[in-house]
Amino acid sequence: MSNLNELSITDAAxxxxxxxxxxxxxxxxxxxxxxxxRPAGKxxxxxxxxxxxxxxxxxxxxxxxxxxxxxxxxxxxxxxxIKDNILIEGRRASAASKMLENYVATYDATVIKKLKEAxxxxxGRTNMDEFALxxxxxxxxxxVTKNPHDESRVPGGSSGGSAAAVAAHMALGALGTDTGGSxxxxxxxxxxxxxxxxxxxVSRFGLIAxxxxxxxxxxxxxxxxxxxxxxxxxxGRDTLDSTTVDETFYKKRSGxxxxxxxxxxxxxxxxxxxxxxxxxxxxxxxxxGYEIIDVELPLADLALAVYYxxxxxxxxxxxxxxxxxxxxxxxxxxxxxxxxxxTRGEGFGHEARRRIMLGTYVLSSGYYDAYFGKATVARxxxxxxxxxxxxxxxVIATPTxxxxxxxxxxxxxxxxSMYLLDILTVTANLTGNPAISLPMGTVERDxxxxxxxxxxxxxxxxxxxxxxxxxxxx
Amino acid sequence: xxxxxxxxKLAELARIKVGEGEIARLQKDISDILEYVETVSTVKIPNxxxxxxxxxxxxxxxxxxxxxxxxxxxSGKEDALRAAFPKKENGYNVVRxxxxxDE
Numbered sequence: 001m002s003n004l005n006e007l008s009i010t011d012a013a014x015x016x017x018x019x020x021x022x023x024x025x026x027x028x029x030x031x032x033x034x035x036x037x038r039p040a041g042k043x044x045x046x047x048x049x050x051x052x053x054x055x056x057x058x059x060x061x062x063x064x065x066x067x068x069x070x071x072x073x074x075x076x077x078x079x080x081x082i083k084d085n086i087l088i089e090g091r092r093a094s095a096a097s098k099m100l101e102n103y104v105a106t107y108d109a110t111v112i113k114k115l116k117e118a119x120x121x122x123x124g125r126t127n128m129d130e131f132a133l134x135x136x137x138x139x140x141x142x143x144v145t146k147n148p149h150d151e152s153r154v155p156g157g158s159s160g161g162s163a164a165a166v167a168a169h170m171a172l173g174a175l176g177t178d179t180g181g182s183x184x185x186x187x188x189x190x191x192x193x194x195x196x197x198x199x200x201x202v203s204r205f206g207l208i209a210x211x212x213x214x215x216x217x218x219x220x221x222x223x224x225x226x227x228x229x230x231x232x233x234x235x236g237r238d239t240l241d242s243t244t245v246d247e248t249f250y251k252k253r254s255g256x257x258x259x260x261x262x263x264x265x266x267x268x269x270x271x272x273x274x275x276x277x278x279x280x281x282x283x284x285x286x287x288x289g290y291e292i293i294d295v296e297l298p299l300a301d302l303a304l305a306v307y308y309x310x311x312x313x314x315x316x317x318x319x320x321x322x323x324x325x326x327x328x329x330x331x332x333x334x335x336x337x338x339x340x341x342x343t344r345g346e347g348f349g350h351e352a353r354r355r356i357m358l359g360t361y362v363l364s365s366g367y368y369d370a371y372f373g374k375a376t377v378a379r380x381x382x383x384x385x386x387x388x389x390x391x392x393x394x395v396i397a398t399p400t401x402x403x404x405x406x407x408x409x410x411x412x413x414x415x416x417s418m419y420l421l422d423i424l425t426v427t428a429n430l431t432g433n434p435a436i437s438l439p440m441g442t443v444e445r446d447x448x449x450x451x452x453x454x455x456x457x458x459x460x461x462x463x464x465x466x467x468x469x470x471x472x473x474x
Numbered sequence: 475x476x477x478x479x480x481x482x483k484l485a486e487l488a489r490i491k492v493g494e495g496e497i498a499r500l501q502k503d504i505s506d507i508l509e510y511v512e513t514v515s516t517v518k519i520p521n522x523x524x525x526x527x528x529x530x531x532x533x534x535x536x537x538x539x540x541x542x543x544x545x546x547x548x549s550g551k552e553d554a555l556r557a558a559f560p561k562k563e564n565g566y567n568v569v570r571x572x573x574x575x576d577e
Contacts, residue, residue: 106555107554302513306514308510325560326558326560353490353492
């Protein structure tokens with residue numbers, strides 16, 4: 001049978017369970033797709049993978065053995081791609097940075113441990129913006145990933161490699177991380193489903209931290225059902241991440257069918273055909289029995305400014321650990337302080353250096369109150385505003401991005417214009433709410449059809465509302 | 475626009491060596507971004523909110539300060555951690571001497 005790599009996870013699981021196919025068949029199909037038209041020195045034609053593991057077939061054989069021995073988990077033998085900032089014991093995890101180019105993970109991230117227990121097969125590690133700092137994968141120290149729908153365009157970021165690998169059928173699903181939209185924005189640009197779970201739903205133990213009050217890991221898949229399956233496996237309280245909570249932490253919600261649309265927020269900045277696709281999706285929701293209500297989110301306009309203060313502050317703290325003393329790149333200067341400065345000056349790329357410096361600025365004495373202090377209060381006001389809206393409706397709907405994928409290099413000279421790509425996604429990270437992006441069709445640019453995403457945001461712990469709405473419109 | 479000296483001061487605080495050639499670009503980019511994020515000062519904070527409300531509802535999660543037990547993902551990983559040291563000697567991480575003797 002051909003094109004096994006194009007199966008959804010749930011369909012592949014059924015075929016594996018009936019014995020129609022083996023995990024080795026699936027792994028081979030993915031590896032063939034990865035190697036198709038591969039340029040010299042790269043793992044695949046899109047530069048989606050930084051490394052394809054040399055034991056993929058052996059992992060698949062092991063999964064087949066476990067099935068013969070009686071195991072039957074839906075992820076047993078499913079080939080997945082893993083973002084390069086998630087630790088797998090004994091394998092490299094570079095966060096697409098020169099700083100960690102040769103770093104070998106000493107333990108498994110909790111999400112990896114859970115996937116190993118289920119029997120998933122890891123194909124390799126995927127490209128990303130260095131330390132997840134970016135929205136286009138152009139900040140990778142190892143070259144940009146190309147969008148499978150148009151190779152002159154970005155795949156989005158920072159989980160661009162994961163999104164591209166799933167969209168190009170190189171993997172059945174992938175893990176990414178999302179600090180300000182890093183799962184949902186590439187999902188939108190590549191035409192796949194991307195879920196950022198509720199803050200605290202999924203353990204971050206073993207993830208290379210970016211913004212610790214914002215980061216979440218989540219799945220990128222080709223269907224809502226697949227995203228739900230992966231989420232169910234990786235979620236849960238973990239004593240090694242004290243921010244995690246169990247499923248019973250948030251009270252169960254009614255499961256109603258009301259969708260709030262913040263019309264005023266969508267009045268400016270969005271491209272016309274993106275809005276048209278959005279309206280069409282809302283029509284589909286109406287026909288499925290959903291009620292569409294106008295809601296107000298007056299503070300959401302300022303969310304991006306709040307986000308860029310808090311995120312940069314947290315980045316400057318989290319990236320302080322990379323000093324060349326215990327692991328990673330280590331360069332010698334004239335003194336200890338010079339060792340640090342040299343290591344960090346050469347190990348970090350331009351974007352990382354700038355964000356660390358900006359974070360240092362907003363946290364420094366004399367500026368702290370004006371920036372960080374103000375931003376944290378604004379964040380709480382925003383959290384209350386979103387919570388208030390989610391008392392009237394089950395989900396808030398917006399497009400995921402204001403436009404389809406942009407051209408490679410289009411925004412690299414102007415960081416602010418790059419940051420504006422995140423304007424509709426950062427709110428869910430600031431407030432901790434779960435949000436999903438799913439394809440809502442395509443728009444044409446330069447004669448090419450490019451996917452655009454629909455984003456739903458739900459109350460804390462109410463991923464079920466996202467999956468229900470997602471299935472209705474999918 | 476923030477000055478060249480301010481950029482150098484920030485770089486020093488952040489322990490990052492910046493090249494002469496990128497200082498001008500950093501001055502411009504940092505100034506543009508600061509100008510944008512300054513819009514937070516226009517946020518109308520409801521009267522019901524105070525500075526204290528910006529502090530998330532934190533609680534301490536404590537554990538005993540004991541060695542990692544078997545089954546813990548970090549137990550038995552000492553060799554792997556040592557292997558990552560940039561410079562090692564007899565199983566120790568060799569670091570630069572930071573206290574100098576007065577001459």
